[in-house]
Amino acid sequence: MAEKAGISQGAFSLIVRGKSVPTLPVALKIGRTLNKSVEDLWGEILWTKRSFKGAKKPSQ
Numbered sequence: 638m639a640e641k642a643g644i645s646q647g648a649f650s651l652i653v654r655g656k657s658v659p660t661l662p663v664a665l666k667i668g669r670t671l672n673k674s675v676e677d678l679w680g681e682i683l684w685t686k687r688s689f690k691g692a693k694k695p696s697q
Contacts, residue, residue, distance in 0.1 A: 642670040 639649035643666050651657035652667070659667065664675045671678070 638670065642666045 639646045642649065642663075644663055648657065648659075648663070649667075652659050652663075658679075661675070664679060668675050668678055
C-alpha cells in the first residue's frame with residue numbers, strides 16, 4: 638500500500654498506527670490509492686480533537 642501511495646513503508650506504518658499525522662499531500666496520496674476522500678479517512682479524528690469539541694459536526 639505504501640508503495641502504491643508513493644510513500645515510505647516506515648511513514649505509512651506510523652500513520653496506520655496513529656503515531657504520525659500525514660501532511661495534506663501524503664493524505665491525498667493515500668486517499669487516492671484507497672479511492673477514499675481525506676475526510677473519509679481522517680474526518681473522525683478531526684472531530685474528536687479538542688479544538689473542535691462543542692462544534693456541530695456537519696451532516697453527511
